[in-house]
Amino acid sequence: FTKRKLDAAALEELEDALIAADLGAPAAARVTERLARDRFDREVTDEEVRAALADVVSETLMPLQCDLDVTGMSPQVVVFVGVNGSGKTTTLGKIAVKLKREGRNPLLAAGDTFRAAAIEQVSVWGERAGAPVIKREIGADAAGLAFDALETAERDGHDVVLIDTAGRLQNKAELMDELRKVIRVIKKKMPEAPHHVVLVLDGTVGSNAVSQAEAFLEAANVTGVVMTKLDGTAKGGALVQVAEKFRLPIHYIGIGEGEEDLQPFSARDFSRALAGLED
Amino acid sequence: MFDALTERLGGVFDKLTGRGVLSEKDVDAALREIRVALLEADVALPVVKDVVAKIRERAVGEDVIRAVAPGQQVVKIVHDALVDLLGGEGEQPGLMVEGEPPVAILMAGLQGSGKTTTSAKLAKRLQDVHKKKVLLASLDTRRPAAMEQLQQLAGQVGVGFLPIMANQRAVDIAKRAMNAGKLQGYDVVILDTAGRTSIDEDMMAEAKSIADVTRPRETLLVADALTGQDAVETAKRFHERLPLTGLVLTRMDGDGRGGAALSMRHVTGLPIKFLGVSEKPDGLDAFDAKRLAGRILGR
Ligand SMILES: Nc1nc2c(ncn2[C@@H]2O[C@H](COP(=O)(O)OP(=O)(O)OP(=O)(O)O)[C@@H](O)[C@H]2O)c(=O)[nH]1
Ligand SMILES: Nc1nc2c(ncn2[C@@H]2O[C@H](COP(=O)(O)OP(=O)(O)OP(=O)(O)O)[C@@H](O)[C@H]2O)c(=O)[nH]1
Ligand SMILES: [K+]
Numbered sequence: 001f002t003k004r005k006l007d008a009a010a011l012e013e014l015e016d017a018l019i020a021a022d023l024g025a026p027a028a029a030r031v032t033e034r035l036a037r038d039r040f041d042r043e044v045t046d047e048e049v050r051a052a053l054a055d056v057v058s059e060t061l062m063p064l065q066c067d068l069d070v071t072g073m074s075p076q077v078v079v080f081v082g083v084n085g086s087g088k089t090t091t092l093g094k095i096a097v098k099l100k101r102e103g104r105n106p107l108l109a110a111g112d113t114f115r116a117a118a119i120e121q122v123s124v125w126g127e128r129a130g131a132p133v134i135k136r137e138i139g140a141d142a143a144g145l146a147f148d149a150l151e152t153a154e155r156d157g158h159d160v161v162l163i164d165t166a167g168r169l170q171n172k173a174e175l176m177d178e179l180r181k182v183i184r185v186i187k188k189k190m191p192e193a194p195h196h197v198v199l200v201l202d203g204t205v206g207s208n209a210v211s212q213a214e215a216f217l218e219a220a221n222v223t224g225v226v227m228t229k230l231d232g233t234a235k236g237g238a239l240v241q242v243a244e245k246f247r248l249p250i251h252y253i254g255i256g257e258g259e260e261d262l263q264p265f266s267a268r269d270f271s272r273a274l275a276g277l278e279d
Numbered sequence: 280m281f282d283a284l285t286e287r288l289g290g291v292f293d294k295l296t297g298r299g300v301l302s303e304k305d306v307d308a309a310l311r312e313i314r315v316a317l318l319e320a321d322v323a324l325p326v327v328k329d330v331v332a333k334i335r336e337r338a339v340g341e342d343v344i345r346a347v348a349p350g351q352q353v354v355k356i357v358h359d360a361l362v363d364l365l366g367g368e369g370e371q372p373g374l375m376v377e378g379e380p381p382v383a384i385l386m387a388g389l390q391g392s393g394k395t396t397t398s399a400k401l402a403k404r405l406q407d408v409h410k411k412k413v414l415l416a417s418l419d420t421r422r423p424a425a426m427e428q429l430q431q432l433a434g435q436v437g438v439g440f441l442p443i444m445a446n447q448r449a450v451d452i453a454k455r456a457m458n459a460g461k462l463q464g465y466d467v468v469i470l471d472t473a474g475r476t477s478i479d480e481d482m483m484a485e486a487k488s489i490a491d492v493t494r495p496r497e498t499l500l501v502a503d504a505l506t507g508q509d510a511v512e513t514a515k516r517f518h519e520r521l522p523l524t525g526l527v528l529t530r531m532d533g534d535g536r537g538g539a540a541l542s543m544r545h546v547t548g549l550p551i552k553f554l555g556v557s558e559k560p561d562g563l564d565a566f567d568a569k570r571l572a573g574r575i576l577g578r
């Protein structure tokens with residue numbers, strides 16, 4: 001390894017790398033400053049610097065690494081929310097497959113009654129998981145469908161209900177109201193539900209992730225986050241911006257389109273990947 | 280106007296009141312603020328660096344140094360530079376669909392970027408505005424119910440749809456689509472493809488083969504306007520592998536500042552042909568460089 005001084009030029013390179021990973025300029029500056037404070041003027045290898053960088057990022061994320069716990073009183077209700085195309089339905093499907101394998105008895109609700117073939121998409125995931133799917137025709141009321149799903153779960157003894165919702169941009173008041181209504185109707189039927197409201201963030205997203213988290217928190221009381229599409233070239237640093245600001249638990253990352261492509265979130269692995277370290 | 284940048288620059292130039300003349304140091308301070316403003320708008324770092332260098336060139340001229348309201352002047356320089364980088368004012372090139380029919384349009388991009396929705400939007404526009412007979416074909420053999428999605432959209436907008444056949448490879452569907460287009464007298468065949476990451480070698484090779492056998496007149500990279508720094512990498516890699524002719528940025532109806540559009544335009548040099556502005560089939564806007572520049576600067 002070639003050692004070099006962690007001088008101003010080297011630090012600027014680091015800061016740039018963090019910005020290029022979507023950490024945002026302020027957070028990138030903070031992390032770099034921390035690093036400078038601790039190890040300025042020492043000879044270090046590139047590997048050492050990256051490891052130290054990963055440690056600083058990991059400090060923020062470690063307390064947020066958290067399982068999606070659906071072991072409580074049956075049925076556990078999980079609602080998936082987020083902007084269009086972020087990976088809600090796929091994540092729901094992967095979790096259904098996983099739960100089924102663990103011997104659970106999930107019920108799926110095709111709560112996106114808006115987008116073309118959204119219902120068919122959930123149905124395919126239901127088949128893959130071997131789990132039934134509650135559906136209505138396209139254009140039906142999403143809140144009513146959620147209500148149906150809870151009734152069915154109680155009647156048929158399902159221990160987890162996974163509710164899909166239509167993608168919506170957080171600045172669309174009408175669509176956010178519709179989501180509020182879904183949550184309200186769920187609560188009316190089952191006051192302790194939903195047990196989880198999972199915000200699904202696209203791994204390629206930039207700073208808009210912060211505005212997404214803020215709006216979905218306000219409208220739907222988000223309880224945790226999943227970040228998808230980390231199998232591409234995006235590093236997903238926007239997750240760090242969201243974590244710093246809202247301290248939301250992070251459950252999983254998506255690393256592909258298949259059933260198996262869901263990993264429990266590891267603060268260490270995520271931070272190391274962000275810092276450009278292999279594993 | 281351009282609140283975000285004006286505010287940032289305000290701080291820099293406030294300190295100057297009374298002095299009236301801008302030194303190179305003052306320009307440097309302004310450029311630092313411009314850099315942060317562009318990063319906040321999600322313009323990718325390598326692009327920010329190019330843009331700032333370009334603006335420095337223009338700003339260090341005497342005009343600014345003697346300007347009465349240097350803040351305003353610098354904002355204008357930045358704005359004009361962005362408009363230039365985005366392809367300049369005036370008409371953007373429309374879709375190229377002239378030629379011997381059927382003309383192929385190939386849609387490509389990352390997963391969930393909006394390809395299928397945009398395919399339907401383009402079909403509608405070509406039919407309604409250009410009076411073309413359009414066939415939509417789904418080459419997405421991967422995503423659950425992807426073909427049904429395009430089929431339903433084709434029904435909604437009232438254009439042709441290539442019947443679904445199970446177990447056919449994407450390249451073979453593409454050939455079947457072009458054949459059907461020819462036999463059934465379609466003017467344009469829009470080929471919707473599965474989403475793919477730019478580092479999925481097999482999938483990128485598949486996309487290339489589709490382009491090779493269909494020789495599309497337009498190959499459009501469809502990307503999410505809310506994309507962050509990855510915009511550069513994705514655009515570059517797709518551009519390396521496919522004969523791209525233009526960009527479409529979707530979800531411009533969000534509250535993102537749209538820096539990804541500038542990033543992608545800058546690293547590929549490709550025109551931004553359309554903006555997606557809703558989930559509905561008519562939610563497609565022509566691109567306007569001035570409007571986007573204003574948005575990036577936080578108007
Ligand atoms: N590469 C990759 N693709 C993913 C991942 N998660 C989801 N996708 C793909 O992203 C696309 C969109 O996923 P969906 O699950 O339909 O997203 P959604 O949020 O339900 O979309 P809407 O319901 O339309 O808002 C699909 O092609 C998925 O296969 C992931 O972790 N990696
Ligand atoms: N608000 C808004 N939503 C859009 C726009 N374009 C597409 N969408 C939505 O984004 C989501 C994904 O769109 P699709 O057309 O399925 O994306 P895709 O690229 O075909 O996805 P894959 O085939 O899975 O790769 C859907 O919910 C669309 O309704 C847009 O311009 N604005
Ligand atoms: K996306």
Ligand SMILES: [Mg+2]
Pocket residue numbers: 088089090112118164165166167
């Ligand atoms: Mg969905």
Ligand SMILES: [Mg+2]
Pocket residue numbers: 394395396419425471472473474
């Ligand atoms: Mg599609």
